[in-house]
Amino acid sequence: MATSEQLKALIKSHFEGDAERFLTTALQLAAHEARKGHSAVAQDIRLIVDKGKQSSAKILPIKPDLEGLVIVVEPNIRLSQLVLPETLINKIKRILREFRQRSKLLKHGLSNRRKILLTGPPGTGKTMTAYVMAAEMKLPLYVVLVDKLVTKYMGETSAKLRQIFDLIQEKQALFLFDEFDAIGAERSRDNDVGEMRRVLNAFLQYIERDDSDSFIVAATNSIDVLDQALFRRFDDILQYAKPTESDIIQLVENRLGTFKAGYAPSTIAKVAEGLSHAEVAQACDDAIKEAILSGKTKVKEEHLLETLRDRKEAYRSFIAQQNASLTPLT
């Protein structure tokens, strides 16, 4: 049997909406059962937890006017699945804490952080963070496809933007302006006239004026092209980077799950150095697939190193090709 402390912690975390603590307690419970020799119960609990963590996002319908421009999902990813430096995790936790206790802040005339800018290289967890925040806040996630806004709806972007901000007022949700640089970048170009400029200015004004209960998250990987004027509009800025050694090890452990065997962490970290979180995750998936197809239940270290090297090689040749295409012809 689980200890009464564990049961109390489980119930408490459920009612406090603390999903991370709920999961940790459930896993502690599994470990406790395993120690007592109840390995079947322990395995059952772990399976339930894994299934709960992985259940995929549910797609919801959207207004016909915004079809193709905004997609709505109900994500189910937890904070514990994000592998980031402690400083970033703490910033995310602070955002969640302020959200959960926003009425307390409001009584003192303060509002919770709810306009957030995420910046950093590709594949480091920006989009995933928005999914995690929506899941932890139990809010639906509205993903605004910014590149569509500036290409497909050229000429009617301002009208579309207004509709989006009307929706932000109307529905409490987390609105993610993903690949946000599609608007941001245009403003700093030399031919800084025309519709894009108006769109960006309108966007900035809408963000500034917004006093809804919704969350606005903008994600970009090209911070340098973004206008300084943008920064003032956000309550918090989260900067992402490629994973550190310990991040790599944790990512590998999380991703391999029950397929994990014993590895030399320093070798793994050395081989994976320079890859993004997304690439490390893909290499782990490749190794798992290989293990499954050859009837194995564990991923061997040599196979994991091989898939990591493959990813690195693919990345290197991509960069080399890009550099070659930039070399001027003589």
Ligand SMILES: Nc1ncnc2c1ncn2[C@@H]1O[C@H](COP(=O)(O)OP(=O)(O)OP(=O)(O)O)[C@@H](O)[C@H]1O
């Ligand atoms: N910090 C992370 N922790 C755990 N998994 C991660 C992390 N970052 C990326 N991943 C894995 O890689 C996938 C892609 O990451 P994500 O889409 O969040 O990257 P991104 O920063 O938004 O990249 P881009 O700038 O290209 O949009 C995620 O779905 C997840 O599987």
Ligand SMILES: [Mg+2]
């Ligand atoms: Mg992204």
